[in-house]
Amino acid sequence: xxxxxxxxxxxxxxxxxxxxxxxxxxxxxxxxxxxxxxxxxxxxxxxxxxxxxxxxxxxxxxxxxxxxxxxxxxxxxxxxxxxxxxxxxxxxxxxxxxxxxxxxxxxxxxxxxxxxxxxxxxxxxxxxxxxxxxxxxxxxxxxxxxxxxxxxxxxxxxxxxxxxxxxxxxxxxxxxxxxxxxxxxxxxxxxxxxxxxxxxxxxxxxxxxxxxxxxxxxxxxxxxxxxxxxxxxxxxxxxxxxxxxxxxxxxxxxxxxxxxxxxxxxxxxxxxxxxxxxxxxxxxxxxxxxxxxxxxxx
Numbered sequence: 648x649x650x651x652x653x654x655x656x657x658x659x660x661x662x663x664x665x666x667x668x669x670x671x672x673x674x675x676x677x678x679x680x681x682x683x684x685x686x687x688x689x690x691x692x693x694x695x696x697x698x699x700x701x702x703x704x705x706x707x708x709x710x711x712x713x714x715x716x717x718x719x720x721x722x723x724x725x726x727x728x729x730x731x732x733x734x735x736x737x738x739x740x741x742x743x744x745x746x747x748x749x750x751x752x753x754x755x756x757x758x759x760x761x762x763x764x765x766x767x768x769x770x771x772x773x774x775x776x777x778x779x780x781x782x783x784x785x786x787x788x789x790x791x792x793x794x795x796x797x798x799x800x801x802x803x804x805x806x807x808x809x810x811x812x813x814x815x816x817x818x819x820x821x822x823x824x825x826x827x828x829x830x831x832x833x834x835x836x837x838x839x840x841x842x843x844x845x846x847x848x849x850x851x852x853x854x855x856x857x858x859x860x861x862x863x864x865x866x867x868x869x870x871x872x873x874x875x876x877x878x879x880x881x882x883x884x885x886x887x888x889x890x891x892x893x894x895x896x897x898x899x900x901x902x903x904x905x906x907x908x909x910x911x912x913x914x915x916x917x918x919x920x921x922x923x924x925x926x927x928x929x930x931x932x933x934x935x936x937x938x939x940x941x942x943x944x945x
Contacts, residue, residue: 648848648942651891652683652699653839654692655879656832657855658814658910660919661691662708664855667923668896669695669706672851674924675931676943684847685778687793689831689838691855693781693811697767697804700775708916745874746815746833750786753816760809760818767805774804782831782838783810786820791834793841800824832856836875840882843889849942850886852895854879855906859897868908872898894939899926 654665669680681699688696698706774795781794781804793799794807802810802823810821810828820827831838836856857879858872876897883893898906905922907915931940 648945649684649846650678650682650943651685651687651842651845651847651850652680652696653687653837653842653850653852653854654689654695655837655839655852655854655856656690656692656830657836658691659708659913660906660910660915661855662695663916663919664898664902664906664923665692665695665853666707667920668853668927670920671924671927671931672943675928676940678943680851683851685780685842685845687780687782687838687841688808688811689782689836690812690814692837692853693808693831694763694767696779696781697770697775697808700777700779700804701770703770707920708913744789744834744878746784746835750784750815750829750833751789755820756814756816756818758818760813760821763812764805764809767808768803771804779804780841781807781811782834782841783807783813783821783828784831784834786827786829789834791831791838792828793838796841800826835878835882837879837882839879839893840885842891843882843885845891847891849939850891850893851943852879852883852893854895854897857897858903859899866903866908892939892942894936896923896927896930898923902926 655661657664673679681702686696686699695706779795783792783794785792794802800823806821806823810823811831812818813821813829815829815833820829837852837854839852842850856872857876879895883895886893902923905915905918930936
């Protein structure tokens with residue numbers, strides 16, 4: 648069986664969500680996520696995906712050992728991160744996603760993503776031997792770029808992760824070959840549609856930024872989570888239309904109660920892993936998941 652793994656954006660709490668999901672999947676099915684035929688990672692998911700490809704035993708998030716540091720360079724941050732992308736969005740509003748418009752409109756971030764990727768640089772020499780696709784967004788055009796995929800700009804894994812994790816208005820854009828990149832979640836929180844037509848037998852999606860369909864919740868992040876769910880449904884539809892079954896894991900009400908609304912709250916990481924592992928096990932035990940679980944266990 649050829650299995651694809653999609654790991655979405657979500658900050659520190661999203662990283663913990665991925666760990667809980669993957670722990671449950673391996674415990675219930677015996678499938679090791681490190682054996683995935685292709686891993687698609689966006690923002691926090693790019694970090695987890697890289698750790699899997701590096702065969703790191705402990706993939707749990709750790710509080711940063713470095714303080715937040717300004718990005719290097721004498722140029723003052725731009726009050727609008729990308730006037731050119733804002734203009735493009737205005738001229739073609741039907742192509743404008745909320746994340747793209749926000750990335751263009753908000754001030755340019757000042758914090759270096761080096762605090763995220765410094766430890767990653769020692770793990771890789773070039774790119775990974777097995778497919779790892781890391782998503783970022785060009786700040787000039789809003790186009791998605793998938794590092795590690797054929798035709799993408801060449802860079803190293805750590806720099807690609809830095810670009811994928813450059814949250815607009817907080818982290819400074821990451822420049823690669825003269826092009827500025829920001830968080831791939833500005834294009835899509837999961838980018839699961841990349842696996843449509845890839846000839847896989849199953850795609851497993853961990854989506855920390857969305858929400859289960861039955862959740863009734865009133866919180867500051869609910870609208871954003873429902874929008875993320877909408878994007879994910881569109882992407883999963885493309886994968887299924889191409890003939891590949893998909894199983895998705897999205898935060899339940901119990902998960903969200905533990906995750907909170909601050910995606911960068913590292914103090915919640917261990918309770919999140921425990922809670923999400925429990926809810927993911929329950930998801931795997933549902934009758935409607937049986938056929939897809941059989942593919943993982945074979």
